[in-house]
Amino acid sequence: MQPTTHAFPENARKALSDERLQKVLAIAPAGFVNRRKQAADRLPEFEALRDQGRDLKNHVLANLDTYLEAFESKVTEQGGHVHWCRTDQEARDAILGICRKVGAKTVTKGKSMISEEIGINDYLESNGLTPIETDLGEYIIQLRREPPSHIIAPAFHLSKADVEGTFRQAHTDLPADRVLDEPKVLIAEARQVLRRKFQQADVGITGANIMVAETGSTVIVTNEGNGDLTQTLPRVHVVIATIDKVVPTLEDAALVLRLLARSATGQEASAYTTFSTGPRRPGDLDGPEEFHVVLLDNGRSALLGTEFQDVLRCIRCGACMNHCPVYGSVGGHAYGWVYPGPIGSVMQPALLGVKEAGHLPNASTFCGRCEAVCPMRIPLPKMMRHWREKEFEQNLQPAAMRRGLALWGWFARRPALYHAATRMAVRALGALGRGKGRFASLPLAQGWTQHRDMPAPEGKTFQQMWAEKKLAEKKGKR
Amino acid sequence: MADTGSARAQILGGIRKALNSAEGSEEARRRLATHPRNLIPARAQLPHDRQVELFAAMATEVSATVELLGGMAEVPAAVADYLAGLNLPAEVRVAPDAALDPIPWDQRPTLTVTKGRARDSDGASLTGAFAGVAETGTLMLLSGAERPTTLNFLPDTHIVVLKRGQIVGTMEDAWDRLRAAGGADGGRGALPRTVNFITGPSRTGDIEMRIELGAHGPRRLHILLVED
Numbered sequence: 063m064q065p066t067t068h069a070f071p072e073n074a075r076k077a078l079s080d081e082r083l084q085k086v087l088a089i090a091p092a093g094f095v096n097r098r099k100q101a102a103d104r105l106p107e108f109e110a111l112r113d114q115g116r117d118l119k120n121h122v123l124a125n126l127d128t129y130l131e132a133f134e135s136k137v138t139e140q141g142g143h144v145h146w147c148r149t150d151q152e153a154r155d156a157i158l159g160i161c162r163k164v165g166a167k168t169v170t171k172g173k174s175m176i177s178e179e180i181g182i183n184d185y186l187e188s189n190g191l192t193p194i195e196t197d198l199g200e201y202i203i204q205l206r207r208e209p210p211s212h213i214i215a216p217a218f219h220l221s222k223a224d225v226e227g228t229f230r231q232a233h234t235d236l237p238a239d240r241v242l243d244e245p246k247v248l249i250a251e252a253r254q255v256l257r258r259k260f261q262q263a264d265v266g267i268t269g270a271n272i273m274v275a276e277t278g279s280t281v282i283v284t285n286e287g288n289g290d291l292t293q294t295l296p297r298v299h300v301v302i303a304t305i306d307k308v309v310p311t312l313e314d315a316a317l318v319l320r321l322l323a324r325s326a327t328g329q330e331a332s333a334y335t336t337f338s339t340g341p342r343r344p345g346d347l348d349g350p351e352e353f354h355v356v357l358l359d360n361g362r363s364a365l366l367g368t369e370f371q372d373v374l375r376c377i378r379c380g381a382c383m384n385h386c387p388v389y390g391s392v393g394g395h396a397y398g399w400v401y402p403g404p405i406g407s408v409m410q411p412a413l414l415g416v417k418e419a420g421h422l423p424n425a426s427t428f429c430g431r432c433e434a435v436c437p438m439r440i441p442l443p444k445m446m447r448h449w450r451e452k453e454f455e456q457n458l459q460p461a462a463m464r465r466g467l468a469l470w471g472w473f474a475r476r477p478a479l480y481h482a483a484t485r486m487a488v489r490a491l492g493a494l495g496r497g498k499g500r501f502a503s504l505p506l507a508q509g510w511t512q513h514r515d516m517p518a519p520e521g522k523t524f525q526q527m528w529a530e531k532k533l534a535e536k537k538g539k540r
Numbered sequence: 541m542a543d544t545g546s547a548r549a550q551i552l553g554g555i556r557k558a559l560n561s562a563e564g565s566e567e568a569r570r571r572l573a574t575h576p577r578n579l580i581p582a583r584a585q586l587p588h589d590r591q592v593e594l595f596a597a598m599a600t601e602v603s604a605t606v607e608l609l610g611g612m613a614e615v616p617a618a619v620a621d622y623l624a625g626l627n628l629p630a631e632v633r634v635a636p637d638a639a640l641d642p643i644p645w646d647q648r649p650t651l652t653v654t655k656g657r658a659r660d661s662d663g664a665s666l667t668g669a670f671a672g673v674a675e676t677g678t679l680m681l682l683s684g685a686e687r688p689t690t691l692n693f694l695p696d697t698h699i700v701v702l703k704r705g706q707i708v709g710t711m712e713d714a715w716d717r718l719r720a721a722g723g724a725d726g727g728r729g730a731l732p733r734t735v736n737f738i739t740g741p742s743r744t745g746d747i748e749m750r751i752e753l754g755a756h757g758p759r760r761l762h763i764l765l766v767e768d
Contacts, residue, residue: 089749090748090749093749094749105581105583106581106582107579107581107582110579111578111579111581114578114579118578121568121571124559124565125559125561125564125565125567125568126555126559127552127555127556127559127561127564128561128564128565128568128569129568129572130551130552130555131552131564132568132569132572139730140730146547146548146551147547148547148550148551152547196756197746198744198746198747198755198756199744199746202746215745215746215749216746217746217747218749220747221748222747222748225747245747245748245750245752246752248747249744249747249752249754249755250754253754253755253756256756257660261660275572276572276575277730277731279731279735285742285743285744285745285755286742286743286744286746286755286756286757287693287742287755287756287757287758288755288756288757290689290692290693290736290757291693291694291756291757294689294690294693294734295690305551305555310568310571310572310575311571311572311575311576312575312712312715313575313576313577313578313712313715314578316578316710316711316712316715317578317579319711320581327745329602329739330598330601330602330675330676330677330739331676331678331737331739332739333602333738333739333740333741333742333743333757334736334737334738334739334742334757335678335736335737335739336734336735336736336737337731337734337735337737338733338734339730339731339732339733339734339735340730340733341733342683342733343683343684343685343732343733344685345684345685346683346684346685346688346733347636347656347657347685347688347690348657348658348683348688348689348690349683349689349733349734359551359554363551363554363555363558364554364558366554366555366558366559367558367559
């Protein structure tokens, strides 16, 4: 998928004036927020589990080589194969190679953000294979040829009427006069259509929420059951996962699972949590004959030992975007690539470069809600700040912005001058705006006044009031 | 094809360089060998009777149905009545699992019972379970020659026979039982190909965030909780 992250300001403007999208965004994130809160409140140990989750992932990252080797040796012991891949291209080639070797034509897919990251669908298609997304949301957006707008709810931006239109266009072998007015009916139709695809598929590709070093297992967490059909019915099961998904033991998987569903959907547990270990065993009546794990780095190991290492603790629950006022205003597509929201604002500069994705870490008020809900306590705002510094260092901002920042910096380092200037500005603005008490437009501040009035300052500056308050306290003590 | 040999060396080399570790860590190897528990919530740390109650309550909360039975002899009637109550055909595909052999199917000759992996045409399946996890009302099912995984996902209706004694507090307790059973994979200590943790029937919220049951997997999950 070609990133359009560099166009974030235009993307965001478009999203803000998209009434249909704004209607969805006004309701949907709040649903996630409420459910997560209920689930967290119901488990008294939730905050302590978050601490342990953070510590566990830090331990994993500090011993990543050992755990990856242990994982690999267990997969091999069970008759599976691990394909180490440095780049997205190597991962695409590895998967295509597996498909070619078994003469695959149709490939079913469970939901996987990494498969979006490497753009596997387009690649398989251009090589003559037919990839079919089977997660309902992913299926819908695949038919529409759109990218996902949320990491756990990919069709989050669509209404049921949109889905109806999409199904009518795609499922032309079904009667045109059928009624498709309820989610229940739409789901039943997708189920019926996809059942046939599951049976036809030669290869099933899933992601992995977790890899377990102790046993060589990969774990998927789903609600629909599509991931399980994807990995049980075809002859070959391919798992695509990145190196940061490994945990040491089954007990450690249990810890991550207690945090994941609650943070993502507010469920106590997702409907299906499935541990897959190797191919089917002698005598088994079903299950894949081959088990492959495509183990991808794609820039992650380069983050170890840097100020961005902590982002590798992410378990992709989506809580940060559900709670983000910026995501809540512009939705996922504005971010222009695979990972939206605060995690995207940190990951996309790492994966695409600051030049392409530098707008994202700037599109934040640093309100801190993302960090407050992150199950792995990733300091997302701090990392966005690091990216802003990198952007400045690399001289990537427009000249006017750099000059503005330099000017502000010059004043900020001279407190007496700074205070005098702000006092003057406040007095001048206060005098100008006395009539209405607000400004409908202000030079240099259109970014604000285009969307709302700027209140006219009243009385003193914050610094003045603070100084007076301190002085009064001192006098009071005497 | 990617040259995965040199990719492997390069990825691991890069990690070791960043971590300053030459040959892996003893601490990590110890953790793998001893698999220590993390914090276990208090919720399911209860006497066994209360764990059974918690299991039933949590499973019901996620739209599974739970029926208490006095023994395996009551299973055929319970299955027949359950299917009849939903106006479903009196047919069930059963796992060829020795643990289910005590079920006297011949007591209900009107119920058609076949054994094997799931076929497209199967409307209802019946399987055993390895454990029930009280904390979340979750069933734990293992794959194996006698326990085809397709039975857990293809039919519209999934009926699971769970013995009271199989209910444990937490996922960690269930792993301990599996380890004690030698991984339940021919005693090789490895996990079976598939371990399914199932919490309620299949569902999706992908259309306008409204939860609907029966997305791809079973629309109904009926648990027969049988006295030991």
